[in-house]
Amino acid sequence: MKNLEAQTTQRHPLQRLKQKFAELSLVSALGSTSSRQDQNAETGKPLSYEEKRAQGRDRFRRIITLISLISFGGSISTGIVHTFSQASDADKPIQAVQQTEQLRRQQFSAEEQGYLIVLKREPNNQVALDGLAAVRIKMHDWKGAIEPLEKLVALNPGREDWKTLLENIKRRANQK
Secondary structure: OHHHHHHHHHHHHHHHHHHHHHHHHOOOHHHHOOOOHHHHHOOEEEEEEEEHHHHHHHHHHHHHHHHHHHHHHHHHHHHHHHHHHHHHHHHHHHHHHHHHHHHHHHHHHHHHHHHHHHHHHHHHHHHHHHHHHHHHOOOOHHHHHHHHHHHHHHHHHOOHHHHHHHHHHHHHHOOO
């Protein structure tokens, strides 16, 4: 009799474990073939074919919904990151223009210095005078362009294009 009671108390914890595993749908690990999903929650009877299919469809819908939500969240976060990166890139075109303008000024300044060096050696060099006037015009240094243009007109009084250019540059210099 004591053996029978001992066996009953030993089985009792095992049965409680099986019941807990059945609630967690892990009954198959203990060797049981029925699970909670295969039984009707209200009656405890096995599910019909239609009920099993309905459960399968519901599970499929939940999985698709979860995947859709994750995809939607990913696309939203990508858009937000892209928006913030564009906001930080908004200053880059302005900086690029400023750097380009600075490089341009440096290049014109170097050209101007080169022409001035040549004109120190040869004050009437027409190529250097023309180049100096052109660089100063590009730099919008209207008053600085007048002197080499006046020398060019004095050296070549027959060149109407230099005379016209000199008149236009004088007008611009007086406007500012």
